[in-house]
Amino acid sequence: MAAATLDSNYRISLASEVDVDGWRSHARALLQAGVPPDRVTWTVAGRTDSGQLDLSGAAAASEPPEHNIDRPPPPIRIAKPLLALINTGLLHRNEDRFDLAYRLLCRAQLVPRLHDNPADPDVLQLNRYAKAIRRDIHKMHAFVRFRKIGEGKGREQFVAWFEPDHHITAAVAPFFRNRFTGMDWLIVTPEASIAWDGQALAVGPGGSKEDVPQEDMVEAEWRTYYAHIFNPARVKIAAMKSEMPMKYWKNLPEAELIPSMLDRAAARVDAMVAQPKDNLPLADPGVPSAAEPPSSLDQLYHRLERASDAPRQNFSDRLVRGAGPQDARIMIIGEQPGDQEDRQGQPFVGPAGQMLDRALAEAGLDRQQLFLTNAVKRFKYRQSGKQRIHETPNVGEINYYRWWVEQEIRLVAPRIVIALGATAARCLTGQPVKIARHRSEILPFAADRSLLITIHPSYLLRIPDEQGRQVEYAKFVRDLELARHASVDRDPA
Ligand code: URA
Numbered sequence: 001m002a003a004a005t006l007d008s009n010y011r012i013s014l015a016s017e018v019d020v021d022g023w024r025s026h027a028r029a030l031l032q033a034g035v036p037p038d039r040v041t042w043t044v045a046g047r048t049d050s051g052q053l054d055l056s057g058a059a060a061a062s063e064p065p066e067h068n069i070d071r072p073p074p075p076i077r078i079a080k081p082l083l084a085l086i087n088t089g090l091l092h093r094n095e096d097r098f099d100l101a102y103r104l105l106c107r108a109q110l111v112p113r114l115h116d117n118p119a120d121p122d123v124l125q126l127n128r129y130a131k132a133i134r135r136d137i138h139k140m141h142a143f144v145r146f147r148k149i150g151e152g153k154g155r156e157q158f159v160a161w162f163e164p165d166h167h168i169t170a171a172v173a174p175f176f177r178n179r180f181t182g183m184d185w186l187i188v189t190p191e192a193s194i195a196w197d198g199q200a201l202a203v204g205p206g207g208s209k210e211d212v213p214q215e216d217m218v219e220a221e222w223r224t225y226y227a228h229i230f231n232p233a234r235v236k237i238a239a240m241k242s243e244m245p246m247k248y249w250k251n252l253p254e255a256e257l258i259p260s261m262l263d264r265a266a267a268r269v270d271a272m273v274a275q276p277k278d279n280l281p282l283a284d285p286g287v288p289s290a291a292e293p294p295s296s297l298d299q300l301y302h303r304l305e306r307a308s309d310a311p312r313q314n315f316s317d318r319l320v321r322g323a324g325p326q327d328a329r330i331m332i333i334g335e336q337p338g339d340q341e342d343r344q345g346q347p348f349v350g351p352a353g354q355m356l357d358r359a360l361a362e363a364g365l366d367r368q369q370l371f372l373t374n375a376v377k378r379f380k381y382r383q384s385g386k387q388r389i390h391e392t393p394n395v396g397e398i399n400y401y402r403w404w405v406e407q408e409i410r411l412v413a414p415r416i417v418i419a420l421g422a423t424a425a426r427c428l429t430g431q432p433v434k435i436a437r438h439r440s441e442i443l444p445f446a447a448d449r450s451l452l453i454t455i456h457p458s459y460l461l462r463i464p465d466e467q468g469r470q471v472e473y474a475k476f477v478r479d480l481e482l483a484r485h486a487s488v489d490r491d492p493a
Helices: 020-032 080-089 097-110 121-143 169-179 217-229 237-243 253-274 297-306 339-344 351-362 395-412 421-429 457-462 466-489
Strands: 010-014 040-044 147-152 155-161 184-188 192-196 201-205 330-334 371-374 381-384 387-390 416-420 443-445 449-454
Touching (some): 020 097, 080 121, 121 169, 330 421, 339 351, 421 449
Parallel strands (some): 330 371, 416 449
C-alpha cells in the first residue's frame, strides 16, 4: 500500500454503486495524504469504464498512500451542509459523482463555505444532482404500488416493483418501514430490493418486473378512487405529466384510466356545467356570540376565553387557539382539541396531529405555512379512571362555535379551507355532510375562497387492516395535494 507516491495516479474501485462508506474512507485517506483530485479516478467494481479520466504515465495505484506516521494527519474540514449535499449527490447515477464529490471535498479545505457559492460550477453540479435525487425519492414515495401476495404469521404480505432513476433504493427503505410498519413488504427494483418483516429492514439484490405479481384487490380500489377524484374541468395535461411522468404510468394501476378519461373529459365538463350545482354553501352562522367582529385573532381568542355563554359542561376549561401564520393561504380545520392538544395548548400535536404532519409533508405542504384550528375550541371528554376519553361534540356545541370560526376565516383570509371530518364540515356548511360524497372536490366557498372536505386523520388511526389504511392514507395525501394545487392556482400570474 505504501508503494505509491504523491505523484502517483490512483484508481479507486468501490465495492458497488452505493458504496458511499467506501468512498468516504478512501476520500479521507487520500485527502490526508494530500492527493489532489486530478490524480484520482473513481470507479465501481464490475462497471464497464467509460475511460473518462486519462491515467497516462505511471500505472495507477489502487490504494491511497499512507500518511507519514510521524506527523498527525491534518484535520478534515467539511461544513455540515456540504456533507449532506455530498451524501445525497452520491446517489446520482452519473459516473462522475465520486470525482465531483472528492474535488469538492479537497476544495472545501481551502475555500471556507464553498457550498454557499451557488455559482461555483462544482457546487452547481452537485446541487443539480441532489435536486434530481430528491425528486426521484419523492416519486418513489408517491408511486410505489403494493400488490398483496398473501398472509403469514398474522401479517399481510405485499410486493411492489419500481424503477428509480438513481441509486436511491436503500435510502428510501426507512420511509417505507415507517409508513407500512404493520405489514410485511418487499420492494424490488432492477438494482436492489428492500424488505421489511416487522423486525428488520433488509437490502438484497435487484430483480425484474416479472418477479412481481401484476394485479390485486388494492388496484381496483386505486382505480375507483382515481376515477372519482379525476376532475375533467381541471385537466392540465402538461402539469399532470410533470407531476406523474409518463414513465411511471406503466406501473400505476390508476394510470390505465387516464387516456379514456381524457378522451371523455370535454363531454364531462359540458355535463358538469349543465347540471344544477350541488354546492355546500356556508349557511348563516346565526346569532353572533359577540356584538362587534373582532379586529385580530388575539382579540377573538381573548374574547372567546371569557365568553360566559360558551358550552362548558364536559369540556376542558382551556381554549386551544388556532396556530400558524395569520395570512396563511391554507387553513385546516379539525374537530376539537384532543387530550394532548389540551395539555399543550396547541392544535394537532397528538397522534392524529402526527398522522396529519406525515401526510402534509408527503403532499408537499409545510405545516409552518398553514393555519391550523378546530371547529370546537375546547376538549370535550368523559373521565374514565385516570383517562380522559374523547367525546364527540353535539350539534348545539358545534353551532355555538360557528360564528367564531367564521371570524377566524375572515381574519386569516385563506384561499382554501380544508375541513377534516364531519364536525368541521358541519361547522363550515351549517348542515350534516356526507364526507364520502363531497370529499376531494374543490367546492366554491364564501368570497373568493374554496373549501375542500376530507376525512379526519384520526379515522386513519382507527382502520384495523394495513391494506385499507394504505389506500385511505393515499387518498388523504391526494386530497391535501389537491388543496395545495388549488391554493396556488388562484395566484395572479
Ligand atoms: N383532532 C382535532 O380535530 N384537532 C386537534 O387539534 C387534534 C386532534
